[in-house]
Amino acid sequence: MVDIVHRVGIKAPLDMVYRALATREGVAGWWTTSTQGDSKVGGMLKVRFTSDGKELGGFDIKVLELEPGKRVLWQVVEGPEEWVGTKVGFDLKQEDGFSIVLFKHQGWKDPAEFMYHCSTKWAIFLMSLKSFVETGEGAPSPGDVRISNWH
């Protein structure tokens, strides 16, 4: 089992960062504009991605934990085989005037090339989260930063 981990610091109060992670509207602001569903514990979020008008697929995600100002935890239930069953967690804390996000995508069976791609892409989306919360403008799909032939 291998994990993808990241850390970013956001110049904004914890509750603003939490809302960007814990609500459908928030997630649509930094990950993908095509975010549907209900962000409550036990609820499901459906995120879909497109590139140049082409459907790239996406994930159905179950919301496992929502702890205001502290923690959001998801589990992937549908999507690419490598993602199904994995958990995506965001732990929040305050430090030096920043809201710190400790990110962990855990449960990868195999450190295949797709995991390398997802690791970099998560960093890009966390920078989009930072920008969304700090300035009101993120870079969610389909306007996300392209990193390779896999987009």
Place this chain on the structure above:
Amino acid sequence: MVDIVHRVGIKAPLDMVYRALATREGVAGWWTTSTQGDSKVGGMLKVRFTSDGKELGGFDIKVLELEPGKRVLWQVVEGPEEWVGTKVGFDLKQEDGFSIVLFKHQGWKDPAEFMYHCSTKWAIFLMSLKSFVETGEGAPSPGDVRISNWH
């Protein structure tokens, strides 16, 4: 043992990407302008970082492998305790008109918070590498993208 992994695709020939990784001048173009030393097998690179004119320290890196167009492998011999002994590798290949960089920073003893930070920061520096090779302009330290209170 846990690893940091990333994947980026660069719209440029393999040998241009290789040169950006395998030469002192190349590394200075995307990682830190303060890159000294001799990039040959068995040689040492000394990379240093500053922020707002303040010295943040850096790493002394031994060059273990240089395979033109294919692979660069480093080992950290001086620097923060967590980095000493770790290996940083870049494997290159061509795909769909991109030069693909498979990055691995391996040998971390412990997935501590500093590793989370370094994972995100490596993604940012690999995007700097991509920009440096594609456009001639990277974002090396001290002009690197700030991601948190830890810079």
